[in-house]
Amino acid sequence: MKTLTIAAIAAASTALCSVAALADGHATTTLRIQTHYAPETTSGKLLSELFDNIELMSNGEIQIEAFYSSSVVKSVETFDAAATGILDCDATGGGYQTGKNPAFQFVGDIMGGYETPAQQLSWLYYGGGREAAQELYNTYGMELIGWIVYGQESFASTRPIAGIEDLKDWKFRSPPGMETKIFEKLGASPIVMDFTEIFTALETGIIDGADASGLANNVGLGLYDIAKFANFPGFHSMPSDHLACNKAVWDAMPEHHKAIMLTAVSDTALKSALIFEKENAEAKAMLEEQGVTISAWSEEDLAEFRAAAQATWPEFATTPEAEALVASHVAYLTQLGIVKPE
Incomplete structure (x- = not known):
């Protein structure tokens, strides 16, 4: 008989609390998600739109409680907080977890490698990256839902x-x-x-x-x-922000909820790359007018x-x-x- 760790017990409890059912039998999912971004930033606004779209596409079956600016735990602690059930999902990035395993560096920010978001996303979805990354995330009780790559920093x-x-x-x-x-x-x-x-x-x-x-x-x-x-x-640096969720919570979700989450994150990844092309150019012009070199x-x-x-x-x-x-x-x-x- 295996001995359950405190983390495993917490994760299982979280899964039960996060996935329930309405009176008519439709499943409901409630997710507590933390990001390090402030809601005023472009990335924070994109995440807010992502969460709204998930709720809308699920006809309210998925409800999200969002925490911005690392308001629950420190940014680097978000992953563990999700894995142990304090939160349900982590919307920071894999690079914060290099202390666990340096492999997280190479799903978080390879540095000096890809030149565009499209190239980096291409590795994840079509270059074998997702399978390798998922194995790493699963080892720590988490499921990688998707990447959002906004471009070079x-x-x-x-x-x-x-x-x-x-x-x-x-x-x-x-x-x-x-x-x-x-x-x-x-x-x-x-x-x-x-x-x-x-x-x-x-x-x-x-x-x-x-x-x-x-x-x-x-x-x-x-x-x-x-x-x-x-x-x-x-x-x-061109970091890959991620959405990663407690694996027990993810596994307990209905398949159509999972499909909605996967599709919504992919949509946000494209929007992010396009919006930052525009907003970075606008920011450059504005900053130069303000005397920034x-x-x-x-x-x-x-x-x-x-x-x-x-x-x-x-x-x-x-x-x-x-x-x-x-x-x-x-x-x-x-x-x-x-x-x-x-």
């Missing part, structure tokens, strides 16, 4: 950030994981901190800059009220960054799961012509 900085030379001794907020290794190689001083702490850290001078999000999201966070330097187009890195500096990033992939792939994901990415990137065969 831009820095916010209180000092010039126009190329590799400007990275020397540049203290910046970094998410956990491989990014710290890459930027240390390039002379920067990454400081890992929660997404919700960025504004105050910039305001008080604890950091010189931040890797937070795309240009439009950074505007929504108010970062350029303090930081008067940015780079665009972005190049260093925006720099485009040279091809030489971009090549140096990509070389440093790709050299770090195998260094960070220290588990069988991570090694398998890196091999999958490299094979697909080679097929796309982004990585040159050796």
Whole structure:
């Protein structure tokens, strides 16, 4: 007889609470979902629209209670909170879970790899990525529902950030994981901190800059009220935000509820890529009018960054799961012509 862990008991209890039935026999699903995004940001608005669409398409059979700006637990704790039943779903990203297994880096943000959201989503849905990622998520009691990729991120900085030379001794907020290794190689001083702490850290001078999000999201966070330097187009990071749910909750959901969730996330992924093309361009024009200096890195500096990033992939792939994901990415990137065969 197997001994149930507290987490397993909590997950099973959550599944019973989250899936019920109306008097007429129709199943109902109630989901508590946390995101690190503020509701004012572009990504926060897209998630709000996603949740509304799920409720509408299900004719109210799926009800969502959304928590923004990591208001229940810290961003990095969202995944565990969903896995143990404090929440039902996590709308942050796999990159926050690299402390569990470095394989999460390669479903969260490979860095220095894909150039567009379409390429990255193509690996997930048609390059074998979803199957490999799902196995990883299931190991930790979670189900990957889908990705939302908004495109390349831009820095916010209180000092010039126009190329590799400007990275020397540049203290910046970094998410956990491989990014710290890459930027240390390039002379920067990454400081890992929660997404919700960025504004105050910039305001008080604890950091010189931040890797937070795309240009439009950074505007929504108010970062350029303090930081008067940015780079665009972005190049260093194209994270995959995810929607991942407690596996017991997911398994208990009716098949048509699952189909609605899967379809709605795919729709939001496309909308996100398209909207950010427009809103990042608008943000760039607005910021330049406000006196923010925006720099485009040279091809030489971009090549140096990509070389440093790709050299770090195998260094960070220290588990069988991570090694398998890196091999999958490299094979697909080679097929796309982004990585040159050796």
